[in-house]
Amino acid sequence: MSTILLIEQILNGLQFGVMLFLMAAGLTLIFGVMGLINLAHGSLFMIGAFVAAAGAAATGSFVLGLIAALMAAALFGALIELTVIRRLYARDHLDQVLATFALILIFSEATRWVFGSFPLYLDTPEFLSGTVTLPGGILYSKYRLAIILIGLAVAAGLFLLISKTRVGMRIRAGENDREMIGALGVDISILYTMVFALGAALAGLSGALVGAIQSVEVGMGEPVLILAFVVIVIGGIGSIKGALAGAVLVGLTDTLGRSLLPLLFALFMDPSAATSVGSALASMLIYILMAGVLLFKPTGLFGSA
Amino acid sequence: MLPERVINLAVLGLLLAVPLAAFALDEPFIITLATKATVLALAGVGLNLALGQGGLVSFGHAAYFGVGGYAMGILASHAQSYAPLMEVPFLIEGTKSMPVIWLVAIIASALVALLVGALSLRTSGVYFIMVTLAFGQMLYYFAISWPAYGGEDGLSIYVRNGFPGLNTLDPIQFFGLCFAVLLIVLLLVRTLNRSPFGLALHGAHQNEERARTVGINVYRLRLTAFVISGAITGLAGALFADLNRFVSPTMFSWHTSGEIMVFIILGGVARLCGPVAGAAVYILLEHMLGGLSDYWHIYLGVILLFVVLFAKGGLIGGLSRREVRHAG
Numbered sequence: 001m002s003t004i005l006l007i008e009q010i011l012n013g014l015q016f017g018v019m020l021f022l023m024a025a026g027l028t029l030i031f032g033v034m035g036l037i038n039l040a041h042g043s044l045f046m047i048g049a050f051v052a053a054a055g056a057a058a059t060g061s062f063v064l065g066l067i068a069a070l071m072a073a074a075l076f077g078a079l080i081e082l083t084v085i086r087r088l089y090a091r092d093h094l095d096q097v098l099a100t101f102a103l104i105l106i107f108s109e110a111t112r113w114v115f116g117s118f119p120l121y122l123d124t125p126e127f128l129s130g131t132v133t134l135p136g137g138i139l140y141s142k143y144r145l146a147i148i149l150i151g152l153a154v155a156a157g158l159f160l161l162i163s164k165t166r167v168g169m170r171i172r173a174g175e176n177d178r179e180m181i182g183a184l185g186v187d188i189s190i191l192y193t194m195v196f197a198l199g200a201a202l203a204g205l206s207g208a209l210v211g212a213i214q215s216v217e218v219g220m221g222e223p224v225l226i227l228a229f230v231v232i233v234i235g236g237i238g239s240i241k242g243a244l245a246g247a248v249l250v251g252l253t254d255t256l257g258r259s260l261l262p263l264l265f266a267l268f269m270d271p272s273a274a275t276s277v278g279s280a281l282a283s284m285l286i287y288i289l290m291a292g293v294l295l296f297k298p299t300g301l302f303g304s305a
Numbered sequence: 306m307l308p309e310r311v312i313n314l315a316v317l318g319l320l321l322a323v324p325l326a327a328f329a330l331d332e333p334f335i336i337t338l339a340t341k342a343t344v345l346a347l348a349g350v351g352l353n354l355a356l357g358q359g360g361l362v363s364f365g366h367a368a369y370f371g372v373g374g375y376a377m378g379i380l381a382s383h384a385q386s387y388a389p390l391m392e393v394p395f396l397i398e399g400t401k402s403m404p405v406i407w408l409v410a411i412i413a414s415a416l417v418a419l420l421v422g423a424l425s426l427r428t429s430g431v432y433f434i435m436v437t438l439a440f441g442q443m444l445y446y447f448a449i450s451w452p453a454y455g456g457e458d459g460l461s462i463y464v465r466n467g468f469p470g471l472n473t474l475d476p477i478q479f480f481g482l483c484f485a486v487l488l489i490v491l492l493l494v495r496t497l498n499r500s501p502f503g504l505a506l507h508g509a510h511q512n513e514e515r516a517r518t519v520g521i522n523v524y525r526l527r528l529t530a531f532v533i534s535g536a537i538t539g540l541a542g543a544l545f546a547d548l549n550r551f552v553s554p555t556m557f558s559w560h561t562s563g564e565i566m567v568f569i570i571l572g573g574v575a576r577l578c579g580p581v582a583g584a585a586v587y588i589l590l591e592h593m594l595g596g597l598s599d600y601w602h603i604y605l606g607v608i609l610l611f612v613v614l615f616a617k618g619g620l621i622g623g624l625s626r627r628e629v630r631h632a633g
Binding site for chain 2: 031037084087088093094095097098099101102103104105106108109110112113222226229230232233237276279280282283284287288290291294295298299300
């Protein structure tokens with residue numbers, strides 16, 4: 001494999017990782033602050049993609065579609081927090097898993113009901129289509145590069161929000177001692193709704209951005225959700241830094257594994273067997289990575305016990 | 306309020322009576338539905354040992370269900386094509402005999418459970434949920450990308466496997482076989498729960514620290530429970546594959562894990578016959594709501610949400626008030 005192709009794969013892995021970070025950040029934030037495991041996070045990703053596709057088709061503007069997606073995901077997030085999720089904070093994880101599993105069933109079927117079973121398509125906007133020439137003469141998709149930049153910008157914004165602002169201070173305080181910050185006069189329930197809506201908006205943003213790369217269909221949030229779980233297990237639950245590290249690690253491992261493993265096996269196997277063994281192993285690679293990390297650090301890279 | 310033993314007998318009696326009545330009325334479809342409920346109940350009984358009794362919220366039990374299913378699919382497809390599985394170092398041929406397939410399914414799923422459990426049990430709480438989920442997905446993607454046994458399309462077998470002395474293609478006979486297996490496993494699990502092993506497992510669930518202090522090796526105890534739990538679910542997977550005469554990666558999917566968990570919640574966590582009642586109600590709902598609307602998953606989701614939020618203890622918990630500690 002040539003160097004140029006390798007760099008391109010690394011960039012693809014980075015783009016995938018950044019997208020996973022947007023998903024994982026919301027999950028890990030919600031878990032860290034509220035102790036809640038939310039399987040319906042993938043549904044918010046799906047809502048983002050569907051609203052972006054429908055919004056862009058209706059208005060003819062990708063950016064308007066993106067804004068609509070962000071708002072819709074945040075709105076649905078706030079809505080389910082107010083109606084369902086807040087009844088689950090005091091419950092054990094099993095109840096949270098089941099109730100949010102039920103939400104997935106409801107959201108997936110409702111989406112199928114509204115939009116039908118056929119996938120929608122979202123075109124990349126005019127100003128981001130085509131390729132850009134990177135230093136070293138590498139041609140790379142403008143849109144994917146934009147995703148990487150947006151993702152990194154959101155990551156930086158999230159760090160600033162949590163470490164520098166008043167809201168961030170409350171979020172961190174809520175992570176440590178919810179009774180105490182309640183006693184200090186912070187309205188916990190509004191704070192929780194806001195954090196949940198923020199996480200939902202990040203998932204929606206991620207779904208909307210990815211919607212232009214893959215087809216927009218019911219159930220698209222679930223594989224991403226599982227990967228986001230792998231990311232936060234590797235990174236350590238509740239840690240934004242861990243989510244970023246885990247996401248980039250998973251994104252690179254998966255993308256590079258899929259392109260390099262078949263080539264690696266072709267060195268000592270016949271081509272068709274190498275392709276099938278290589279791709280089967282590549283599809284398991286990130287889980288092997290996760291198992292490896294857990295062997296040495298059962299609470300993830302940046303997690304605390 | 307009824308004692309739980311009476312409810313258990315009623316649940317099992319009903320599960321037996323419905324297909325017998327359907328047999329008398331010549332309604333083979335209802336017999337097949339009851340068989341499906343019986344087999345899925347078995348999968349739930351398997352998970353309940355880990356989840357209910359042991360407090361180990363495994364979200365990846367589809368892995369063992371799928372391994373059991375593929376044990377059947379692989380052995381039967383080789384028997385069908387007369388191509389041996391392996392010739393060196395010794396010959397292994399496919400088989401159409403259920404007892405052999407069951408044995409292989411149990412051993413294979415127990416081995417996978419041993420591997421997954423040994424790793425997952427190093428973690429706890431929400432990590433455990435996610436790690437088991439991720440391992441389940443790993444097998445799912447492996448099954449999809451492994452073309453030798455059908456890949457995404459799965460494997461079909463044309464004739465149901467055989468059991469000595471029975472005609473397994475006759476719905477009522479196959480139901481009887483599955484029901485007998487369920488009864489035997491229920492008796493086994495009941496014995497296990499009352500044994501020192503079961504008591505220790507329950508004790509470790511209630512207070513890990515205390516169990517450790519009295520000298521129990523909690524890790525090994527839980528791993529044993531996890532492996533037995535996986536093996537039972539694997540056996541259910543083999544039966545399920547035989548019921549449909551088809552296996553596909555769907556058996557491995559996390560929806561399957563979720564469904565098996567739903568049986569337990571609907572019926573009642575840590576209740577012996579909870580998964581049986583839950584699976585029966587689930588199949589009934591699926592059948593009735595499926596006839597009502599194409600989008601029946603919405604109703605199912607709403608019912609499930611309601612049970613989790615407002616009706617803790619599930620069906621059996623609701624009928625018998627005796628408290629059972631909830632997993633957590």
